[in-house]
């Protein structure tokens with residue numbers, strides 16, 4: 001009996017010492033991020049010297065070079081590029097939309113072509129057919145749709161506390177709405193911008209057509225102009241004049257940028273974000289912030305001379321926005337190389353205050369994270385819950401169904417003020433919040449590296 005008590009005491013002491021050591025190391029991570037952080041300055045260079053960086057563009061190439069250079073500077077064990085074939089879609093000359101009423105009065109509308117849209121071949125003049133969503137469109141007779149511009153006007157539902165839920169709810173309007181409208185004979189599509197705000201900022205994004213469907217011109221419209229257009233439509237017949245000059249060019253060669261600290265074993269923990277953006281703004285929140293979270297997290301672990309059990313791999317993915325070829329290629333090649341993947345985490349929800357982690361996995365995996373609640377709570381990382389990881393790392397699940405996937409949970413309230421728009425610029429990112437995000441990433445990587453077998 002006495003031996004058992006001594007043994008329990010010893011185990012208790014060991015666990016306390018381990019928790020104390022973890023606390024000390026995590027404190028060092030936060031000190032390094034907050035006192036010597038480089039993420040903010042690096043984000044400034046990415047946003048201001050390179051700017052937006054859609055897949056296949058010169059800026060995307062510049063971003064690859066710049067981020068590889070950063071990882072090289074931090075003396076990681078390996079820094080390399082992974083080839084990725086990416087689609088190349090270009091906006092062309094700035095798009096134009098104008099509504100005209102029966103009196104000949106005109107209202108110019110703020111629009112942005114959706115990625116994947118086709119051109120109008122000159123000015124396209126059509127009637128407008130307003131529907132709230134795809135279900136409403138599908139109930140109509142195709143002969144009433146033929147030759148018209150379908151206008152999807154559903155707003156974000158403000159009741160959703162997490163704005164990503166409102167986004168997910170409306171996402172099909174932009175992602176699939178033009179495809180459905182094209183199948184039913186529409187000539188073009190307008191989609192109300194996916195945002196909580198009513199203003200004249202337009203939020204673009206990808207749309208996808210089935211292979212057998214010929215793409216039609218489609219654009220997002222600002223929420224204010226969507227409201228104005230509805231008022232005009234209420235008063236009488238409206239004609240829409242639309243000019244768009246988009247082109248889809250042949251796929252081009254691009255790269256994922258990868259940096260590693262080698263572990264004692266060859267098992268891999270991936271942390272990722274995407275380098276590409278839309279072709280407007282500076283991609284500061286989406287996803288420059290996530291890129292800097294990852295680069296900074298691996299820099300901090302290296303700076304603190306952390307010797308991981310498993311290989312810690314920072315992957316800066318290309319082409320999340322319009323194809324996810326970076327994520328697909330990384331997952332496929334990992335599997336083909338016979339790699340063992342234990343966990344992946346992504347940061348792709350902006351540079352706002354980190355609040356915890358979404359866990360895409362089993363109850364056991366959720367509890368694996370939850371056991372560190374007291375450590376994480378000290379830094380306000382109290383939201384540990386089941387949820388979605390993120391787009392770039394999702395393809396790994398196809399090949400590694402058992403692996404744990406996490407998404408850095410960030411305060412989402414302001415994210416859709418900026419997402420996919422001209423407003424997504426460096427000045428909207430708070431230095432301290434960005435640094436805390438990087439520290440949160442380094443912390444969870446450290447804890448999981450010590451826990452996962």
Ligand SMILES: [Zn+2]
Nearest residue numbers: 274286287348
């Ligand atoms: Zn993103």
